[in-house]
Amino acid sequence: MPFEHRTVFRADDENVNVYKLLTAVVVPRPIAWVTTLSAQGTVNLAPHSFYTVACARPPIVQFSSVGRKDTLRNVVATEEFVVNLAYGPLIEAVNNTSAAFANHESEPAHLGITMEPSTVVRPPRVKDSPVSIECTLHSTVELDDSTVVFGSVQVITVADQVLVDGHPDYDRLDPLTRLGKDEWGVRARVRSIRRPRRPEDIRGQL
Numbered sequence: 001m002p003f004e005h006r007t008v009f010r011a012d013d014e015n016v017n018v019y020k021l022l023t024a025v026v027v028p029r030p031i032a033w034v035t036t037l038s039a040q041g042t043v044n045l046a047p048h049s050f051y052t053v054a055c056a057r058p059p060i061v062q063f064s065s066v067g068r069k070d071t072l073r074n075v076v077a078t079e080e081f082v083v084n085l086a087y088g089p090l091i092e093a094v095n096n097t098s099a100a101f102a103n104h105e106s107e108p109a110h111l112g113i114t115m116e117p118s119t120v121v122r123p124p125r126v127k128d129s130p131v132s133i134e135c136t137l138h139s140t141v142e143l144d145d146s147t148v149v150f151g152s153v154q155v156i157t158v159a160d161q162v163l164v165d166g167h168p169d170y171d172r173l174d175p176l177t178r179l180g181k182d183e184w185g186v187r188a189r190v191r192s193i194r195r196p197r198r199p200e201d202i203r204g205q206l
């Protein structure tokens with residue numbers, strides 16, 4: 001089907017909600033469910049869908065705080081955080097941790113989310129999430145209203161139940177993703193396709 005007609009949305013047009021458009025078209029986004037500790041030791045937990053791998057070697061992940069939130073303040077103060085995988089069955093819990101709790105209030109304590117100690121960093125991990133990525137602060141980059149946080153990956157823990165032949169399995173991980181509006185992605189269909197290393201590998205298509 002050819003896409004013959006297109007609507008052009010200009011980022012500098014004040015009638016265009018660019019944030020709403022971007023979050024509708026940059027989809028699906030993985031969700032970093034980030035644990036941090038405040039300087040006073042309060043456990044904070046909040047979802048961030050502006051999240052990806054930033055560097056392969058050394059391993060670095062990144063997420064963005066839109067505005068200055070508790071997560072960002074805590075990361076800057078304590079230089080550690082944990083990314084918990086937003087596991088499908090925990091969708092309500094993940095969503096509820098996005099409510100604007102005060103800095104001295106702990107989301108897991110208020111919402112009854114069980115935490116357990118991490119392996120090397122002080123912020124705990126979510127007990128019922130199958131994966132945690134323990135990070136130390138690498139750096140932050142301020143971009144006007146948002147701040148990108150880069151974390152050096154120290155340890156990745158994976159529940160044995162989600163490993164198949166020693167490797168995390170997508171269906172078992174059951175990761176939630178963020179779409180536009182109030183929509184979330186659950187259990188995407190998986191299709192495997194061999195990646196061509198050289199142009200000669202693309203048989204019959206050229």
Ligand SMILES: Cc1cc2nc3c(=O)[nH]c(=O)nc-3n(C[C@H](O)[C@H](O)[C@H](O)COP(=O)(O)O)c2cc1C
Binds near residue numbers: 051065070072
């Ligand atoms: C699925 C989901 C994804 C979100 N992604 C982000 C994000 O990438 N960056 C951000 O600043 N806020 C994001 N939010 C909103 C924060 O979770 C929310 O502002 C939260 O209260 C921040 O908590 P904190 O103040 O404890 O850090 C998201 C909310 C949801 C439900």
